[in-house]
Structures are given as structure tokens and as C-alpha cells.
Amino acid sequence: MSTTTPTGQHHLADVASYAAAVRRELVGLSPEQVEDLTDGLEADLADALADPLTSWPGTAPGADLTVRFGSPGVYAQELRAAAGLPDAAVPQDHHRMRALLTAPTRTVTSAARGVLARLREHTGWAPVEEFLVALTPAAWLLRGWVVAGVIAAVFGLGARSAWMPDSLAGWLLLGLLCVVSVQWGRGRWAVGRWSRRARVAMTTVAVVAALPVLAMNVAHDGQGTQYIYLNDGQTASAPAAPQDGVVVDGMAVSNLFAYDAAGNPIDGVQIFDDRGRPDRWSFVSAQDVDGRQLWNVYPLLGGPSASFEWNDNLGRRVLAGGVEPRTPPRPFAKAPAVTRPRSTTAGATAGTTAGTATGTATGPTAGTATGPTAAATGPAAVAPDPASPAPTSTP
Amino acid sequence: MDTTQLLKGVLDAAVLAVVAHEDGYGYDVVRRLRAAGLEEVGDASVYGTLRRLYSSGALTSYVVPSDEGPHRKYYGMNAQGRAMLATQRKDWHEFAGTMAGLLETEDAR
Numbered sequence: 001m002s003t004t005t006p007t008g009q010h011h012l013a014d015v016a017s018y019a020a021a022v023r024r025e026l027v028g029l030s031p032e033q034v035e036d037l038t039d040g041l042e043a044d045l046a047d048a049l050a051d052p053l054t055s056w057p058g059t060a061p062g063a064d065l066t067v068r069f070g071s072p073g074v075y076a077q078e079l080r081a082a083a084g085l086p087d088a089a090v091p092q093d094h095h096r097m098r099a100l101l102t103a104p105t106r107t108v109t110s111a112a113r114g115v116l117a118r119l120r121e122h123t124g125w126a127p128v129e130e131f132l133v134a135l136t137p138a139a140w141l142l143r144g145w146v147v148a149g150v151i152a153a154v155f156g157l158g159a160r161s162a163w164m165p166d167s168l169a170g171w172l173l174l175g176l177l178c179v180v181s182v183q184w185g186r187g188r189w190a191v192g193r194w195s196r197r198a199r200v201a202m203t204t205v206a207v208v209a210a211l212p213v214l215a216m217n218v219a220h221d222g223q224g225t226q227y228i229y230l231n232d233g234q235t236a237s238a239p240a241a242p243q244d245g246v247v248v249d250g251m252a253v254s255n256l257f258a259y260d261a262a263g264n265p266i267d268g269v270q271i272f273d274d275r276g277r278p279d280r281w282s283f284v285s286a287q288d289v290d291g292r293q294l295w296n297v298y299p300l301l302g303g304p305s306a307s308f309e310w311n312d313n314l315g316r317r318v319l320a321g322g323v324e325p326r327t328p329p330r331p332f333a334k335a336p337a338v339t340r341p342r343s344t345t346a347g348a349t350a351g352t353t354a355g356t357a358t359g360t361a362t363g364p365t366a367g368t369a370t371g372p373t374a375a376a377t378g379p380a381a382v383a384p385d386p387a388s389p390a391p392t393s394t395p
Numbered sequence: 396m397d398t399t400q401l402l403k404g405v406l407d408a409a410v411l412a413v414v415a416h417e418d419g420y421g422y423d424v425v426r427r428l429r430a431a432g433l434e435e436v437g438d439a440s441v442y443g444t445l446r447r448l449y450s451s452g453a454l455t456s457y458v459v460p461s462d463e464g465p466h467r468k469y470y471g472m473n474a475q476g477r478a479m480l481a482t483q484r485k486d487w488h489e490f491a492g493t494m495a496g497l498l499e500t501e502d503a504r
Contacts, residue, residue, distance in 0.1 A: 015465075037446055040468030043461065044421035048438060051426060075439045082406070082443025083450075 015045045017121045018065040018072060024117045025076035027110065029085065037083055045069070140185035143206040144178035149213045150205060151177075163217050258298070268340055284318075284325045301325035399435050408483040409433060410444050411472075414454060415480055418471040421445060445470050453479050 019041045026034045049068065069075050080087070119125045152170055165171050183189045184199050258266045283302035285293035302325055308317045319325055402409075413419065413427045425441045448454045453476035460466045472480075 036450075037443070040421055040458070040466060041442070042465035043467040044425075044438065044442060046464055047422040048425070051422070069438065078437055078439035079443045079446075082440040083446045084443075 013123065014065050015042050015049065018045060018069065020117050020120050021072035022076045022079070024114065025073045026080060029080070031113075033085065037079055037085070136185065137182065140182045141178055142210075143185075143203060144181035145174065146206040146210050146213050147181070147202055148174040148177045149217075150209045153213075153216075261297075268338060299327045301327055399437075402433065402435060402440075405483075405487065406436070406440060406444050407448065408480065408487055409436075410441060410448065411453065411476055411480040411483065414445075414470050415472050415477065418469050420459070420467040420469045424470070448476070 019038060022041065023034055023038055026037065029037070045065070049065070066072070077087075120129070148165075148170075151173060152165060165174055180189070181202065184195075184202075189195065260266050283300040285295050286297035286301070288294055303319055303323050307320050307323045309320045310316075311318045409428055409431075410424060413424050413431075416427075419427065421442045422438070424445065425436060425438050428436045428441065445454065449456050449470060453473070455471045455473050457469050457471070458466050459469055
């Protein structure tokens, strides 16, 4: 056999492409019929080319096989005629309606078959196809998963995380559909017309619903967590937090109690966040008389992040030597004064404050600051002295 | 006379006869038919005929893998094929006899 000669490889490549062309010409036959009709064709073509008894023209390596065998179309026609199969493109009147309905499917299928046949002509395609074929069991599982997701969504079994069910019914459904899908994929449980129809329906649903299900799950996850930005520049995912207000450990803070540098409670402290500052700051803690770090002394002192350096002994970043901690620039030089309702029970703390809000008026709008953009007139609310980094207070 | 037209009617019998002699794969059958004198026989016609005879149950089939290249599909006889061949052989002899008689008569005149 000349397939062992150096020219044999040329023959094989030509033979494979000719056989692929013949298969492409066998339009209108089922894949099984085509396979049945052309099984072993490559060997027959190669042997015909290599036959020393026949001295056909054009059997030199690399020569066009159509010189020897005729065009693939004629060859395919002869093959199918001899096999007693109907000619291509014979419209069957009694299936006209069905043909009309299935036309798009057939167009897509034949286009896909054409692309596949063309890909198969390239020698580099074979390992790729092998790899993809090895992945088919994963596709079976995926089919079961997608259909389970659709059914769960329709019947309201939707889980909090839609990727996996979180109820017994959901798990049973997923398991059942995966087993059915894999068994079908393996060619089991697929007897009878209805089973075939169910299989086609399930595959269609899976293909159509795959993208929506994926998109839904991604969107679902996006609602579940959000990303927050920490002071030292790390990002971390956190559970969904209230959208507005002061939050500690994921819970909204309903009230704030402030104390001055001397440890005295302050009534009417106004607190602004750090929006509007051009620079990002890192902060250092205040310390109480025992040297414990206190992080609840506001405003926090610190410096630009660039002036911090890593300290191996402490295991954290500290302010570089020589840089004095200071307060970030205040967002407002002066805040508008507020008036507060004088509560009868507030006296216990109000009496001891060093500097209190001066408002005394009562009314329905009392207790709400009018916002920093309002005319900043009137007595300013007193804030603790920001220049005292080491308060002696013990909260 | 165009022998390819004649061949179409008797290709089944010819293929069955070759396979009945010895199992063979596609091109092997083509080569033996040509060696026997049917030079005009087309490769694809023989392969198609083999597939059809196999589908109708007159032939058995088995695949032999090859170390060097693509696998070969062999065909062999079974009881149904042998019965079919016997019928066709009988039909052919009757037909050939008739034709021979007709043609000789014309020729002798």
C-alpha cells in the first residue's frame, strides 16, 4: 500500500477532503444514511488511488482526485442511485406544511453541517473536534440544569441563589432532569416517538433558555452583594446594606452619641461625611489614658495615604515618622446652626456639656439640620476640638 | 453498444457473485469485477450496490481497522444472499439463453 510511502500522506489528505465533499453532496439524507453510505469510503478511495494495476491519469500525489473519480457531486449521485436512495431535492407534497414549518431548522442544520464539513477538511480540526466531543457529557448536564432552572422559575421554586436550588423539591427536580438528560445523551430511555419528541423539546428549551437563565442568575447575584471600598484601599464584598444612613456591621445606626475631647457628652453635634475632599486619607486612632486605641473619636486624625508606611513590628501601616497626624480638610468651614426641641428627659446629659447647641425652639421641623447649603448664619453648633488627638475621655 | 446500461441490470448479480467467492471490501470488489472483465464498472456504483444489498439483508458487514489509514468495511455472504444469487443466476441464464437464441437466429439468417 502506498499509504506507507512519503506520498501516502498527500493521498490521505486529498482523500479525506474528497470524501468530505462527497458527504456534503449527499443532501437530503439523514446523518445515519450518509454515514452508512460513506463508511469506509476513505479506505476505498485510497486503495483505488494506490492500485498499481490501474494506470489512471492524474493519480500523482497532490493531483486533483476529480480527474480519477469525477466530481464529488456526480460521485455522490452515483453512490446514492446505486444504493437505491431517492434523488436529492425531491419535494414531497404530502409533507408540504411540515416542510414549511421545519424549513428554518433545516436551513440552520444544513448550514451547520456545511460548516462542519468544511472544518473537517482542515487537518488541524480533528483534535479540536475530539476535544469538543469529549465535552458532550457536560452539555447533557447543562441541558438538565437549564431546563430545571426554567421549570423552577415557572413554578416558583426559585432559590435565593438561582445557580443551585435551595429547596428539597428544587434539588429533586435538578437531579431528575440531569439523570434524564444524561440517559438520553447516552442513547438510553429514548425509545418511541414521544420520547424523541420530548428529547427534542427539552433540547430546544435548553438552547433557547440558556442565555436568559444565565443572565437572570448573574443579575440575581448582583443584587445579593455589593462591593464596598475600605479606607486602606482594599475592596471587599459585603452583604446587601441599607442604601442610606450610617451603617455599622451591616445594620443601620439609628442614633449617634457624641462626646467632646474632655469626655463630656455633647448635644447637637453635626456630622458630615468626607465627600468632596480631593485626597484620600488614612487615619490613626486616638488613644485613651491606658494606651488603648480608640476609633470612635471624631473627626479621625490622619494624613494622605501616601504618607503611610508599613511597619513590620506592628503588622500594619503607620504614619511615617515626622508627619504629624492632622484632620482632613473640613468640608465646610462653618455649618448652619440648628434648633433642637428641649426634651424634658435630656437634662441628665445636657447639664454637663461643655458646649451645647444653642437652639431652643420647638416645632414640627425641629431636630433636622437645614443642610449645609443654607445660609450659614446664626450660632455655629459646637464640635469637639479636632486638634486634640489624645482625648482623656473613656466612652 | 453502451455496456454501462447493460451493467446496471446485472450489477447486483455480479457483486453477489464476487462476494460469494470471497469476502471483500469496497475497492477490493471493484478490482475483482474489473479483473473479471467489467472494465466500465464505476467505483461509486459498486459501493452503493454493496450498501443496498447489505441494507436489504443479503450481505453481512464488518469493519477491519487499519494501522496505516482509514478502516475498511468488509462484506460477506449470508443465506439470504446466497438464495438471491441462486435466483439471479437462474434468471440470467434464462435471459441470456433467450437473448442468445434471438441474436443467433438473426445472425444465422
